[in-house]
Amino acid sequence: xxxxxxxxxTIEQRIAALPLQREPQGLYEPIVYSMGNGGxxxxxxxxxxxxxxxxxxxxxxxxxxxIAWEMFHNxxxxxxxxxxxxxxxxxxxxxxxxxxxxxxxxSGDTMLVEAFSILHQTKSANFSKIAELFTRTAQEVxxxxxxxxxxxxxxxxxxxxYIEMIRLKTSVLIGACLKTGALMGGATDADAQMxxxxxxxxxxxxxxxxxxxxxxxxxxxxxxRIGGDIVCSKKTYLxxxxxxxASAQDRATMNDWLGRTEFDEEAKIEAIRGMYVKYGIDKMxxxxxxxxxxxxxxxxDKLSARGLEVSPLRELSQKLxxxxx
Amino acid sequence: xxxxxxxxxTIEQRIAALPLQREPQGLYEPIVYSMGNGGxxxxxxxxxxxxxxxxxxxxxxxxxxxIAWEMFHNxxxxxxxxxxxxxxxxxxxxxxxxxxxxxxxxSGDTMLVEAFSILHQTKSANFSKIAELFTRTAQEVxxxxxxxxxxxxxxxxxxxxYIEMIRLKTSVLIGACLKTGALMGGATDADAQMxxxxxxxxxxxxxxxxxxxxxxxxxxxxxxRIGGDIVCSKKTYLxxxxxxxASAQDRATMNDWLGRTEFDEEAKIEAIRGMYVKYGIDKMxxxxxxxxxxxxxxxxDKLSARGLEVSPLRELSQKLxxxxx
Numbered sequence: 001x002x003x004x005x006x007x008x009x010t011i012e013q014r015i016a017a018l019p020l021q022r023e024p025q026g027l028y029e030p031i032v033y034s035m036g037n038g039g040x041x042x043x044x045x046x047x048x049x050x051x052x053x054x055x056x057x058x059x060x061x062x063x064x065x066x067i068a069w070e071m072f073h074n075x076x077x078x079x080x081x082x083x084x085x086x087x088x089x090x091x092x093x094x095x096x097x098x099x100x101x102x103x104x105x106x107s108g109d110t111m112l113v114e115a116f117s118i119l120h121q122t123k124s125a126n127f128s129k130i131a132e133l134f135t136r137t138a139q140e141v142x143x144x145x146x147x148x149x150x151x152x153x154x155x156x157x158x159x160x161x162y163i164e165m166i167r168l169k170t171s172v173l174i175g176a177c178l179k180t181g182a183l184m185g186g187a188t189d190a191d192a193q194m195x196x197x198x199x200x201x202x203x204x205x206x207x208x209x210x211x212x213x214x215x216x217x218x219x220x221x222x223x224x225r226i227g228g229d230i231v232c233s234k235k236t237y238l239x240x241x242x243x244x245x246a247s248a249q250d251r252a253t254m255n256d257w258l259g260r261t262e263f264d265e266e267a268k269i270e271a272i273r274g275m276y277v278k279y280g281i282d283k284m285x286x287x288x289x290x291x292x293x294x295x296x297x298x299x300x301d302k303l304s305a306r307g308l309e310v311s312p313l314r315e316l317s318q319k320l321x322x323x324x325x
Numbered sequence: 326x327x328x329x330x331x332x333x334x335t336i337e338q339r340i341a342a343l344p345l346q347r348e349p350q351g352l353y354e355p356i357v358y359s360m361g362n363g364g365x366x367x368x369x370x371x372x373x374x375x376x377x378x379x380x381x382x383x384x385x386x387x388x389x390x391x392i393a394w395e396m397f398h399n400x401x402x403x404x405x406x407x408x409x410x411x412x413x414x415x416x417x418x419x420x421x422x423x424x425x426x427x428x429x430x431x432s433g434d435t436m437l438v439e440a441f442s443i444l445h446q447t448k449s450a451n452f453s454k455i456a457e458l459f460t461r462t463a464q465e466v467x468x469x470x471x472x473x474x475x476x477x478x479x480x481x482x483x484x485x486x487y488i489e490m491i492r493l494k495t496s497v498l499i500g501a502c503l504k505t506g507a508l509m510g511g512a513t514d515a516d517a518q519m520x521x522x523x524x525x526x527x528x529x530x531x532x533x534x535x536x537x538x539x540x541x542x543x544x545x546x547x548x549x550r551i552g553g554d555i556v557c558s559k560k561t562y563l564x565x566x567x568x569x570x571a572s573a574q575d576r577a578t579m580n581d582w583l584g585r586t587e588f589d590e591e592a593k594i595e596a597i598r599g600m601y602v603k604y605g606i607d608k609m610x611x612x613x614x615x616x617x618x619x620x621x622x623x624x625x626d627k628l629s630a631r632g633l634e635v636s637p638l639r640e641l642s643q644k645l646x647x648x649x650x
Contacts, residue, residue, distance in 0.1 A: 027471040079434060083427040102408040102474060105430060109404060109437065110467040116441050117460035120453070128445070135442035142435040146352040149427060 001056050004045065004312050011044045014067050018114075030095045030107040031114070034074045038090050042320070043177045044070045049312050050181025050195050053303065061123050062184040065130055068119040069177045071111055072134075076141055078108035083149065112138075126183040133183075137176040144169025151235050162240050163204065171203025191303075198299040202317050205292035209321060211236040212285045215273055227269035233258045237288070238281050239272070245279040293321055326381050329370065329637050336369045339392050343439075355420045355432040356439070359399045363415050367645070368502045369395045374637050375506025375520050378628065386448050387509040390455055393444040394502050396436055397459075401466055403433035408474065437463075451508040458508075462501035469494025476560050487565050488529065496528025516628075523624040527642050530617035534646060536561040537610045540598055552594035558583045562613070563606050564597070570604040618646055 002010075015035055022028045044066035051062035080086070081094040082104045088094065096104035119134055147165040151157050175196040182192040213222055214229045215238060229236050243251055254275055257268050276282050296317060300310045327335075340360055347353045369391035376387035405411070406419040407429045413419065421429035444459055472490040476482050500521040507517040538547055539554045540563060554561050568576055579600055582593050601607050621642060625635045 022468075024468060024471045024475060026475055027468055079430055083430060103471075105404055105408060106467055106471055106474075109434075110464060112434065112437055113460055113463040113467065117457075117464070120456045120460060131445045132442075135438055135445065138438040139435060139442070142431055142438065143349060143352055146349045146428075146431055149431075150349060150351055 001052060001309065001312075002048075002059060004049070004316065007045060007048045007059075008041055010063060011041050011048070011066065011070070014063050015070065018067070018071075018118075026099075026103065027107055027110060030078075030099045030103055031111055033098070034078055034095055034107070034111070035071070037074075037092060039070075039074070041070060042316075043073050043173065045316065046174065046177040046199070046313075047181040047184070049316065050178040051185040052181075053195075053308050053310055053313065054182055054185030054187045054191070058185050062181055064122045065119055065124075065134075065180045065184065066177070068115045068122070068134070069173070069180065071115040071118060072138060073173065075108050075111035075115060076145070078104055078111065080145065082108070083145075122184075124184055126186075130180050130183050133176050133179060137172050140168045140172045144172075157235060157240050159237070159241055159244070162235070162237055166207045166237075167200060167204060170207050171200045174203035174206075175199030194299050194303065198296050198313075201292045201296035201299070202320070205289050205296065206320055208237055208285055208289045208292070211238055212282065212289065215269075215276065216282055227265070227273070230269045230272045231265050237285055238276050241284060242272075242275050242279055242281045245281065246275060250275060250278070289321075326377060326634065326637075327373075327384060329374070329641065332370060332373045332384075333366055335388060336366050336373070336391065336395070339388050340395065343392070343396075343443075351424075351428065352432055352435055355403075355424045355428055356436055358423070359403055359420055359432070359436070360396070362399075362417060364395075364399070366395060367641075368398050368498065370641065371499065371502040371524070371638075372506040372509070374641065375503040376510040377506075378520075378633050378635055378638065379507055379510030379512040379516070383510050387506055389447045390444055390449075390459075390505045390509065391502070393440045393447070393459070394498070394505065396440040396443060397463060398498065400433050400436035400440060401470070403429050403436065405470065407433070408470070447509075449509055451511075454514075455505050455508055458501050458504060462497050465493045465497045469497075482560060482565050484562070484566055484569070487560070487562055491532045491562075492525060492529060495532050496525045499528035499531075500524030519624050519628065523621050523638075526617045526621035526624070527645070530614050530621065531645055533562055533610055533614045533617070536563055537607065537614065540594075540601065541607055552590070552598070555594045555597045556590050562610055563601050566609060567597075567600050567604055567606045570606065571600060575600055575603070614646075 018035070020028050020032050020035070044063070047066035047069060048059055048062050051059050077089065078095050081089060082096045082101050085096075086094050087097045094104075095107065099107070116134075119131065122130060124130060144165055144167070147161075148169055151162070151165060176199070178199040179192045179196040182195040187195070211229065214224070214236070215227060217226055219226045228234075229239075233239075243254060246254060254272060257263065257271055260268075297314075300314050300317075304310050343360070345353050345357050345360070369388070372391035372394060373384055373387050376384050402414065403420050406414060407421045407426050410421075411419050412422045419429075420432065424432070441459075444456065447455060449455060469490055469492070472486075473494055476487070476490060501524070503524040504517045504521040507520040512520070536554065539549070539561070540552060542551055544551045553559075554564075558564075568579060571579060579597060582588065582596050585593075622639075625639050625642075629635050
């Protein structure tokens with residue numbers, strides 16, 4: 001069994017070996033920049049680890065679709081950064097900020113094509129299942145991004161709608177990376193689906209925790225500034241539930257803060273965070289995270305009880321969910 | 326053998342039957358709008374006609390990759406319209422003008438995924454060859470668009486660079502549609518390559534003719550306004566060669582016109598067109614078109630001499646090249 005550290009090393013080597021030194025440089029240089037931008041490679045890692053659960057001998061072939069998923073993931077970041085007009089990602093200028101919107105659109109398109117090009121090189125008896133999973137998941141990620149944009153314009157989003165949006169935008173990709181690995185390892189459809197469900201629950205817990213830490217995290221370890229979501233009135237799980245739970249008067253107070261274009265940032269953070277605490281939204285969120293975390297853990301327990309070695313997946317998910325930043 | 330009219334009818338039915346009535350409507354409605362926007366369906370038609378040259382019995386299966394190519398083509402139009410800030414296409418508002426840039430980016434991404442989703446349903450012993458052709462061609466089209474954007478900022482483009490740009494941006498797609506059809510019809514690699522080369526030459530002749538008609542076409546039949554390329558200083562085959570051929574004084578006169586932000590449009594058209602005539606650029610262009618047209622025709626002649634029925638392809642290419650609009 002390969003260690004997680006060794007797998008990550010191989011993933012970096014595969015990415016560095018991609019044939020991206022091509023002309024026109026103006027198109028491919030932003031792709032190299034994006035792929036080398038220091039991501040944690042969680043998605044390809046999940047693919048390889050999931051393969052290893054079922055057949056450690058097939059791991060060598062699992063890197064191909066794993067890299068296809070990483071290319072796809074970075075494509076979504078590129079186009080999201082255009083749509084969100086984001087200036088910074090992982091401490092560096094985003095592709096649209098550095099190279100312009102048109103280049104970011106076109107280099108992103110090329111990355112999506114490249115993701116399929118890599119995917120098509122996958123050697124597996126399950127290739128057609130993996131290809132179908134890839135296209136369906138890619139469509140769902142686009143659907144999630146569309147809901148996210150639509151929600152910005154709406155004031156009446158329910159908790160269920162929000163969960164469905166983050167499921168599509170974030171979790172299906174985690175689930176699909178794991179399922180791809182399982183299928184590469186020759187898992188049965190039922191087992192591959194278990195890995196998918198594990199990924200959905202892990203992804204939901206991860207995203208909700210990200211929302212929670214943005215407001216209630218430890219400023220010294222979070223990395224980003226605390227309260228950023230509140231400052232830009234982002235419709236998170238916390239905000240949606242607070243608006244739904246609040247009294248008419250408190251809701252009016254919150255909407256007043258959310259509607260202001262000029263305000264004292266610390267005062268806004270203080271006011272909205274106070275509402276979250278008043279209505280127990282932080283605890284509600286924590287409970288929901290544990291719910292998804294438990295579901296994910298139970299799936300691993302079932303696989304473990306059958307003698308499958310899931311400890312690397314368990315360690316990675318614990319690392320993802322317990323990080324205090 | 327199916328008539329071209331019947332094939333076009335089936336293509337429209339297949340497009341209308343695509344499963345695009347999905348949620349969120351905000352994502353899929355622009356795709357339906359784009360796919361129903363009255364294009365001439367030349368690319369899928371070429372795929373089906375090319376298949377028919379080699380095996381009329383395989384035509385039923387050729388519609389699948391044919392529709393994948395049409396979806397891909399419409400994806401490129403969507404993103405091109407964002408990058409070019411184009412307000413109108415085929416007499417109707419473009420997707421970005423009607424639905425906004427962000428929706429156009431995201432619906433376009435979904436179309437590219439959908440193109441691969443359709444492609445993956447192709448039933449053919451040559452599937453892996455077709456998939457490789459699809460991804461390579463898609464990359465080349467992106468490369469062509471990048472060169473086109475880069476050329477806008479450059480003053481020293483050679484004729485060869487321009488031809489290579491339009492080959493990538495326009496012709497490889499025509500060639501790939503034809504080659505896909507040939508491979509669906511069970512053609513040998515050599516014959517499939519002949520169809521590809523036919524498409525490259527047809528595409529180059531077509532694009533150069535488009536440039537020529539924009540300046541020298543008959544205003545009553547051209548459909549668009551004559552001189553549009555000159556008004557917006559578009560770097561066409563005509564302009565590039567005129568700048569390269571002109572005396573220092575005439576080049577200065579032309580560059581003066583090209584650099585003005587306020588000018589009388591008819592006067593600019595008159596001045597630049599006058600230079601084209603003075604340096605014989607219109608005749609030079611006409612000669613180049615005939616050169617590519619002859620190469621395309623010779624390929625069809627060779628296939629015809631072997632008893633293959635290429636008359637529908639001959640008629641379509643003549644229609645494309647002799648149109649006086």
